[in-house]
Amino acid sequence: MKDEQHIVTHFKNMKQQPVVLQIKDLYKSFGNNHVLNGFNMILHKGENLVIMGKSGSGKSVMIKCLVGLMEADKGIITVMGNDITTLNQESLDILRADIGFLFQGSALYDSMTVRENLEFPLRRHTKKFDKDIDTEKLVVEALGNVGLADAIDLMPSELSGGMKRRVALARTLILKPKIILYDEPTSGLDPITAKEIIILMKDIQTKYNTSSLIITHDVDCARVISDRMILLIDGIDYAVGTYKELSASDDPKIKAFFKH
Ligand SMILES: Nc1ncnc2c1ncn2[C@@H]1O[C@H](COP(=O)(O)OP(=O)(O)O)[C@@H](O)[C@H]1O
Ligand SMILES: [Mg+2]
Structure with missing residues (x-):
């Protein structure tokens, strides 16, 4: 009961926090494959927002549109209040330095040492540092x-x-991002290692006070880390709520995510 109270209070506090990322009515198709059909999302400061969706539902497409790796067909994306389509290159670069992106599959440079892998983003974003x-x-x-x-x-x-x-993760953190985007951070890991990574992500959020968008199809990850969740189904934000709220839903499409 105490726990429940805590979650409710936490969620209410969250809603009073400023919005750091927002997606309004995002559309993206590849030919006849209509992947995103009006997707919406709000990320508040300090929040851990989980986006869950089946494989192939458009999670990576959504996050690629968000960071500008892919062009959306329609929709508005704002980062800390700035509509990214109206920004010039320089302003975009400044905003980008505040966003850390942990790609699906880690993608370290195999020919570089760990040290060199970490130095790499520092060199690319020198403007942010002395x-x-x-x-x-x-x-x-x-x-x-x-x-x-x-x-x-x-x-x-x-x-x-x-x-x-x-x-x-360290390579992402080294730029001291205000927002971290995780695309399937636990995919391909065994359950114990996956759990360690999730706990680490939680610790980092507390320590750095970052706002995080976490894409996953791992229900355990969502349960442990999410303040709020969005279910991406049929290309839209089909359901939004806390883990507790969504896992108690009677809607068959929502229930399908939570049954083991
Ligand atoms: N560059 C691309 N060209 C054509 N189709 C794509 C491209 N990227 C993704 N898709 C399609 O978009 C859909 C969603 O993909 P994706 O976002 O990667 O799914 P997931 O939710 O598993 O991350 C899939 O049907 C995929 O085949
Ligand atoms: Mg993906």
């Missing part, structure tokens, strides 16, 4: 935050799947 930043300090700090300080000189091939995922 010329004489202490790269070494930032790399060590970011690795420490994911519990991998000792792995700094290893090659990706020497890391386990879970360690690779941690390094990818």
Whole structure:
């Protein structure tokens, strides 16, 4: 009961927080494949918002439109109040430096050491930092935050799947993003490693006070991490609510996600 109270209060507080990301009426088709048919989403400051949808439902397409890797057919996307379609390149770059993106599958550079993998984004986003930043300090700090300080000189091939995922997370954190977008952060990991990554993501959210959008089809991940969830079904935000609310629904399409 106490727990329930806490969740309700937490959710109410959340709604009073500023909106950091918003998608309004997003459409995207590939020929006759109508993937997104008017999808909506709001992410508040400090919130962990989970988007759940079946494989092929358009989750990655949605997140790619959000970061500008794909052009939407229609819809409005605002980042910290700025409509991204109206921004010039320079303003977009500044906004982008505040958004961390953890791609599906980690994607470390195989020919670079862990250290070099982490230095890479620092070089690309130098505008956000002073010329004489202490790269070494930032790399060590970011690795420490994911519990991998000792792995700094290893090659990706020497890391386990879970360690690779941690390094990818450290590489995202090193830019001190205000918003983190996770695309299937636990996919391909065994259940125990997946759980470790989820707990790490939660810790990071608390420590850095980031706002996170987490795309997953992992119900356990959603239960542990979400303040709120959106179910992406038929290309729309079919259902929105807390894990508790959605998992208690009688709607067959919603129920299908929660039965094990
Ligand atoms: N670049 C593309 N060209 C054509 N079809 C695509 C492209 N990217 C994604 N799709 C299609 O869009 C649908 C949604 O894909 P995706 O967003 O990757 O699904 P998921 O929810 O599993 O992340 C799929 O039917 C996929 O085949
Ligand atoms: Mg995907």
